[in-house]
Amino acid sequence: MTHRGDQGQSEGKSIRFHELLNPDQLEAVTFGDGPLLVIAGAGSGKTRTLTHRVAHLVQRGVAPHAILLLSFTRKASQEMLRRASELLDRRCREVAGGTFHSFANSVLRRYSAKIGFPHGFSIMDRSDAEDLIGLIRKALDTAEQGRHLPRKSTLATIFSRAINKNTTLEEIIYEDYPHFGFQNDLINRIWIGYQDRKRELSLLDFDDLLVYFHRLLAENLDVRDRLTKSYTHILVDEYQDTNFIQAEIVSLLAGKNESIMVVGDDAQSIYAFRGANYKNIIEFPTRFPGTRLIKLEENYRSLQPILDLANAVIEPATEKYSKCLFTRRGGGDLPVLVAATSENAQSRYVTQEIIRLRNEGVALDRIAVLFRASFQAFDLEVELNRAAISYVKVGGFKFTESAHIKDILAHLKIFAAPQDQLSWTRVLLLIEKIGPATAQRIYTTVLKEGAGPSGLLSAKLKIKPNAGFERLKQLIAAMDATPHPISRWGEMVLEYYKPYLETAYDDHPRRLRDLEQLISIMERYDRLDDFLDDMALDPPNDSVANGLATTETHRNQLVLSTIHSAKGLEWHTVFIIWALDGRFPSIQAIDNPDTLEEERRLMYVAITRAQQSLHITYPVQIFDRATQSLLYEPSRFLEDVPEALLKRRFFTPY
């Protein structure tokens, strides 16, 4: 928030809330202990309200550790606690919180025996889950000649969606993948195999964290009792993005004390694809009778022409808490809608405008380019490089998902969880002359040894002399002899891995920099488990292109971001590219009213990121291979808007 000074509050002093907040915000901040629902429009000071409420609670005498602040990204929750600390004092730092997943993880670690993992568990990220599913799929595939099964990533999506939408596999397949309907049986068997295997190997995927947490709360009254007593005040951010299980978890945690505040904006619900249900926010007052509803409609971010467009785009949305954003600040230019002659023309337009802005004195880090999908920025990235404009790309494919990072992590994981077959397989397959069959044999033998990774040294293995395998033994012996600090392990693994890296990847210098950065992140951790948990639950959100950049290097760089990753952020000038009907909304979303509505909300989120100026561009005459048709109309969400809200332009670079 840039309005009204945040500064000037010294530590521990009483805060003059009525001077810092508007009447609606003030009411939300000072509200007593019943259920409270705050519908906060984009840019209306949502974070501000949450942080002030935390500070207010602490000032009122609520113990900081009795406050639980749940959010969707750890960055968001840390930022909130930081701001609350600035307002009041360091006590706010003791407030409990994090993402649903990380909070679930920390509780489950404490009670792992109660959920059937007496020796603990390790967390699988999405690609680990896919790999495990792949193994089971393959075993079943050859045994049953089950041809034309969905690929492992599709299976992972189906499984996850069934959990998050609280429905059956059959339902998801029927709804989203009818062409796999005839495979229901086999898919179901892979699903069962996946569940069994995870349990056997003590592995939890992202969904399991929520499922087990929910089960723990629902079935263990003593645990629930202890938690509801220790967290007397619960605040949930971005409530519109909660799914069925998360809403249940919130209810169970709130328990009888019902000091529960949720904040959200149904118009900004953009995670339905992973089971988020905006109805949770609509139905909150039913779930918690006596809910006080407060709407924040005054916008402190954008100029009126931008808000007018945003309001017009969201207006046709069905089922919503209707609200209308307004601002007291006057002036501002109309948003521009630019038809570019080609994709590259679009990139050139954006690049040229960015250069113009920079010359006018707008810092690069106050400008962002937003898009529906990460690959849509590829062409623009080429143009930006040509113009020597430095940028940071957020969203899309993550670092921790790239092969070289996963390789290093796998070597570390076998120390954290020696039963982790996936990591063993990954480690072993890197060695020449070792394929899946040999890897399986080695794993089984080492596991029987029961001595952790060093079982590899003592086990009697019948394999041909193999220099690479001997090197692995040396690495493990060396790691065994050097328990501290854990970053030392990272260095040893990297030394071991370097020769492979150099032969396997042409771009190894860039990848090496990533790995060195990874090790410097390790230096911040005392315990290997904590490091690995964080890498799975809250990895750096940067995409591959940047390398693992530090915050220091992000200074004064242009931001390229998916709209999903841009949520909650704001910039002086925003470009939205690929606003082409068929791409945004995407062709797959058009036939289904629900997914189409979600695309509309996504456009709304994108527009409301802009403070002062907004450029929306689309290339004309794009051939869509899937439908064999020509796309040339701007996004229907913009076409349906009154003429006067947009300035239309045509751009050709020559």
Place this chain on the structure above:
DNA sequence: TGCGGATCCCTTTTT
């Protein structure tokens, strides 16, 4: 059993 080459398919968003 491991590996490299040929061929077919699909192509979003994230914890």
Place this chain on the structure above:
DNA sequence: GGGATCCGCA
């Protein structure tokens, strides 16, 4: 343009 899969050779 990249993954998954299949096939043939060492």
